[in-house]
Amino acid sequence: MTGPYDFTLGLGDDALIAAQRLGEWTSRAPEMEEDIALANIALDQLGAARLLLTYAGELEGAGRDEDALAYLRDDREFRNCLLVELPNGDFAVTMAKLFFLAAYQLPLYTALAGCADERLAAIGAKARKESAYHLDHASLWVKRLGDGTEESHRRMQAAVDQIWPYTHELFTADPAAPVDPATLRADFDATVSAVLAEGTLTRPETGWTPGGGRAGVHTEHLSYLLAEMQVLHRAHPGARW
Amino acid sequence: MYGNDFAPPEDGPGGGLLGEVEAAEAALREAAARARRGGPDPDEDLEAYFADVIDADQKIEPRDWMPEAYRKGLIRQIAQHAHSEIIGMQPEGNWISRAPSLKRKAILLAKVQDEAGHGLYLYAAAETLGVSRDELVELLLDGRQKYSSIFNYPTLTWADVGAIGWLVDGAAIVNQVPLCRCSYGPYARAMIRVCKEESFHQRQGYEILHTLAHGTPEQKAMAQDAVNRWWYPSLAMFGPPDGDSTHSSQSMAWKIKRFSNDELRQRFVDMCVQQAEILGLTIPDPDLRWNDDRQSYDYTQPDYDELMRVIKGDGPCNRERMAHRRRAHSDGAWVREAAAAYAAKQSNKEKVAA
Numbered sequence: 001m002t003g004p005y006d007f008t009l010g011l012g013d014d015a016l017i018a019a020q021r022l023g024e025w026t027s028r029a030p031e032m033e034e035d036i037a038l039a040n041i042a043l044d045q046l047g048a049a050r051l052l053l054t055y056a057g058e059l060e061g062a063g064r065d066e067d068a069l070a071y072l073r074d075d076r077e078f079r080n081c082l083l084v085e086l087p088n089g090d091f092a093v094t095m096a097k098l099f100f101l102a103a104y105q106l107p108l109y110t111a112l113a114g115c116a117d118e119r120l121a122a123i124g125a126k127a128r129k130e131s132a133y134h135l136d137h138a139s140l141w142v143k144r145l146g147d148g149t150e151e152s153h154r155r156m157q158a159a160v161d162q163i164w165p166y167t168h169e170l171f172t173a174d175p176a177a178p179v180d181p182a183t184l185r186a187d188f189d190a191t192v193s194a195v196l197a198e199g200t201l202t203r204p205e206t207g208w209t210p211g212g213g214r215a216g217v218h219t220e221h222l223s224y225l226l227a228e229m230q231v232l233h234r235a236h237p238g239a240r241w
Numbered sequence: 242m243y244g245n246d247f248a249p250p251e252d253g254p255g256g257g258l259l260g261e262v263e264a265a266e267a268a269l270r271e272a273a274a275r276a277r278r279g280g281p282d283p284d285e286d287l288e289a290y291f292a293d294v295i296d297a298d299q300k301i302e303p304r305d306w307m308p309e310a311y312r313k314g315l316i317r318q319i320a321q322h323a324h325s326e327i328i329g330m331q332p333e334g335n336w337i338s339r340a341p342s343l344k345r346k347a348i349l350l351a352k353v354q355d356e357a358g359h360g361l362y363l364y365a366a367a368e369t370l371g372v373s374r375d376e377l378v379e380l381l382l383d384g385r386q387k388y389s390s391i392f393n394y395p396t397l398t399w400a401d402v403g404a405i406g407w408l409v410d411g412a413a414i415v416n417q418v419p420l421c422r423c424s425y426g427p428y429a430r431a432m433i434r435v436c437k438e439e440s441f442h443q444r445q446g447y448e449i450l451h452t453l454a455h456g457t458p459e460q461k462a463m464a465q466d467a468v469n470r471w472w473y474p475s476l477a478m479f480g481p482p483d484g485d486s487t488h489s490s491q492s493m494a495w496k497i498k499r500f501s502n503d504e505l506r507q508r509f510v511d512m513c514v515q516q517a518e519i520l521g522l523t524i525p526d527p528d529l530r531w532n533d534d535r536q537s538y539d540y541t542q543p544d545y546d547e548l549m550r551v552i553k554g555d556g557p558c559n560r561e562r563m564a565h566r567r568r569a570h571s572d573g574a575w576v577r578e579a580a581a582a583y584a585a586k587q588s589n590k591e592k593v594a595a
Contacts, residue, residue, distance in 0.1 A: 016343075023337045023346075026353055027330040027565070030573025031580075032361055035330070039354035043347060050343050067342050091576045147586065148579025155575070232341045232399055239457050241341040241399075241449075 004117060005059040006079065007177045009069070010214050011108075012052030013080035016070055017222070018101060019045035020229055021088055030091055037137055041098070044130040051123045071233035075223045081213040083166040085222045092145055092152070092159035099138035099195065100163060104170045106131040107187040111179040120178055139195045146199025157201055164204040169211035258418050262436045265421035269429060272299055281306070295496055300426035303369040311495055315425055316370050317386070318497070320377045323363035325389035326356045327381075328562050332396045333405060341399055345449070349402060352442050359435050366427040382567055390548060391478050393556030400453055400460075400467035406446010408468070408475040408513070414439050415509045416479065424496035447516065454521045461521075468517070469525040477543040477551075479506040485545075510540050 022042035029035040053066040064072075083101060088094045109131050112124025145156040173182035196203050212218065233241075281290035287306045294301060301307055330353050337353065340346035364374040380386040391409050396402065417439065420432040453464035480486055480502040492498035500508075510529075517524050532539045550556065 019346075020338060023350060026334040026337055026350070027327075028569045028572075030569070030576035032327065032357055032364075034573075034576075035357045036354055036361070039350055039357065043350045043354065046343065046347050046350065050347070053343075070343055071341075091573065144583040145576070145579050148583040149575070151575050152579030152582075228338050232339050236341070236457060236459060239341075239460055240452060241345055241456075 003059075003176070004120070004178055005056055006214075007174075007179075008052050008056040008059060008120065010079040010081075012049050012056055012069070013078050014084050014101070014105075015045045015049035015052060017078070017080045017225065018084040018098075019043075019049060020225060021084065021086075022094075022098075024088055025094065038094075041130075041134050041137065044127075044134065048123065048127045048130070051126075055119050055123070067233070071230045075218050075226055076216045078216060078218065078222060078226070079214055080218075080222075081166070081169050082210055082219055083163065083170065083213075085213075085219060085225060086163070086166065087221055089159065089162075090155060091141075092155040093162060095138050095141040095145065096156070096159035096163040098134060099142050100167050100170075100192070102131050102135035102138050103188050103191040103195075104167070104184060106135050106191075107184045108179060108181070111184065115178045117178055135191070139191075142195055142201070143199040146196070146201040153200065156199065160196065160201055161204050164206075165208045165210055168206065168209040169213060172211065172214065258414050259437070259440045261418045262421055262433055262440070265418070265429070266433050268298075268422065269300070269426075269433070275299070295424050298424075298496075300429060301424050302426045310491070311497075312370050314492065314495075315428065315497065316367055316372050316377075319363055319367040319370070319428055319431075320372075320380070321387050321389075323360050323367060323377065324381045324386060325392065326360035326363060328388045328392045328566060330356050331562055331565055332392055332394070332558075333402055335396045336399060336402050339399070340402075348445055352406075352445065355438050355442070359438070362431050362434065366431040369427045378570070382563075382570060384554070384563065387552060388562075389478060390551040390556065391474050392562060393551050393559045394471070394474050395558050397470075398463050398467060400450065400463040401471065403446045403449030403453060403464065404467035404471040406442050406444075407450055407516070408446075408471045409478070410439050410443040410446060411513065412475045412478045412509050414443060415505050415512065419499040419505075420497075422496075422499060428497075447520070450520055450522065464520075465522055468522050472525050473543040473547075476506060476509070476540075477545070477548040479503075479509065481545055481548070482542065507537055510538050514538050 019042045022038050022045065025035070025038045025042075027035060029038055049070075050066050053069045057064040057066065057069055083097060086093075086097060088097075106128060109124040109128035112120050113128055115121050115124070142156060142160075145152040147153070167188075171181050171185045171188070174180055193203060210219075281287055288308065291301070291305070291307060291311075294305070301311075333349060333356075334353050337346065337349055340349050364377060367377060368374060377386065381388065391412075396405070414436055417432050417436050421429055421436060423429045423432070450464050450468070453460040455461075483489065483501045483503045486502050489498065489501060493501075514524065514529065526541045528539065528541050530539055531537075551559070554560075
């Protein structure tokens with residue numbers, strides 16, 4: 001299905017929706033240091049989203065810029081994976097989401113940095129450094145919570161169990177894409193297994209494998225997220241901000 | 242950083258004040274370089290020594306002797322300043338999810354992140370006075386210490402984010418620039434760092450309002466409405482009029498505070514009038530006019546009864562702001578406990594390995 005436009009749009013949407021969810025944590029984190037860290041990661045994701053969406057708009061050639069793509073598409077036109085649109089839940093759910101996302105984005109951006117498309121290669125080279133930080137941060141929390149108290153272990157395992165089914169969609173084979181996601185699976189599995197083991201956590205069996213995000217078939221959560229994100233922009237058509 | 246990507250306006254707000262911050266920083270370095278007395282003589286009166294250091298415009302540092310009231314007053318002031326940064330994340334954080342462009346969203350995220358950083362920096366400065374951050378946070382959550390009254394007002398539209406940057410951060414800078422020269426070294430150094438970033442935030446807010454005021458009629462009306470609602474609460478940020486201010490004279494004598502509430506308020510008004518003209522927005526005070534004799538603007542004082550009501554807890558958002566902070570703290574307790582338990586396990590492992 002995917003040419004460079006769909007591929008770039010999908011990655012841009014992943015980063016944008018992830019940033020939107022992380023931004024919801026602002027002033028609500030368990031520690032002040034974590035408030036800063038989550039805002040920092042949200043800002044990185046948003047930065048990557050802006051670069052990717054701007055490039056996607058150029059590839060499309062229909063005159064849509066980052067804001068047209070972010071604010072004026074409906075949920076059926078968004079191409080993000082389901083994982084990023086899931087609600088934040090408690091801190092363990094947020095860390096499970098971030099951990100799986102970063103464990104996917106790091107090898108993805110690393111591979112992108114070596115791809116033939118110069119723009120995507122430049123974006124990959126910049127974003128992979130940030131992903132490495134995100135992965136480090138989330139891994140530490142998965143370990144802390146997994147191997148912390150009984151309560152935190154229970155919550156971390158529940159979060160991993162809840163989010164795990166949504167990781168499979170990330171690796172759907174797409175040989176035509178600049179980087180075939182299927183090739184990233186081994187790297188992801190190795191990272192995940194090592195961190196979960198250190199956190200005394202169990203990797204769930206693979207059963208249910210929800211998907212559809214890349215085709216614009218989302219969970220019921222995305223429409224609400226977009227309603228909030230887009231409300232002001234849509235209320236003032238054509239305005240500059 | 243992705244957010245901070247526009248060039249500062251040539252003569253935008255904060256320009257002159259930023260110069261003052263840099264001058265204070267230079268003065269701080271000079272004071273540190275000047276040969277300082279090596280400490281009080283064995284039979285010297287400690288209070289006299291302390292007074293000497295203050296008179297010579299040297300800085301008091303954490304290990305120096307200081308009057309108990311100086312220490313207590315500073316803890317109160319610095320802590321309340323830190324609390325304000327932390328509570329102040331809420332009104333602006335309220336618009337992160339709805340920011341109208343990705344660039345504005347990035348800038349706002351970066352700003353709120355800066356505020357959390359200021360909070361941490363100030364708590365660290367307070368800790369040099371022998372109190373822990375946890376204790377101070379408890380005092381905030383119990384309602385025994387205050388934060389700035391301004392954060393008890395709601396952000397009802399996007400333009401409020403601009404008005405907070407221009408007016409609230411503007412008032413904060415006018416208040417804080419003199420603190421860059423305050424007699425307590427860690428506080429002065431914190432203020433230098435904070436003021437530099439605040440000055441940047443103020444420009445961003447000004448730019449938001451400028452864009453709105455030169456946009457569609459609806460955008461301009463939104464900007465004017467925000468300025469109308471934030472003007473007097475911002476003026477009230479300087480505290481009660483000089484005659485009613487309880488901490489002033491002692492703070493001045495100790496060179497913690499360097500100007501009175503009314504002096505700083507006047508400086509702020511004079512600064513804003515000119516900027517409002519460039520913005521093309523009106524300051525909501527029909528009696529605002531230039532006074533040739535005083536070479537300053539005459540203006541209508543804020544409603545100090547309202548200020549007192551807000552400080553006592555009856556502003557529009559006091560309850561929500563505190564409930565939000567308490568909820569974040571209590572919802573996060575299990576995470577902090579997990580981090581502590583994990584750290585203890587790791588350090589045990591290291592001991593066993595060693």
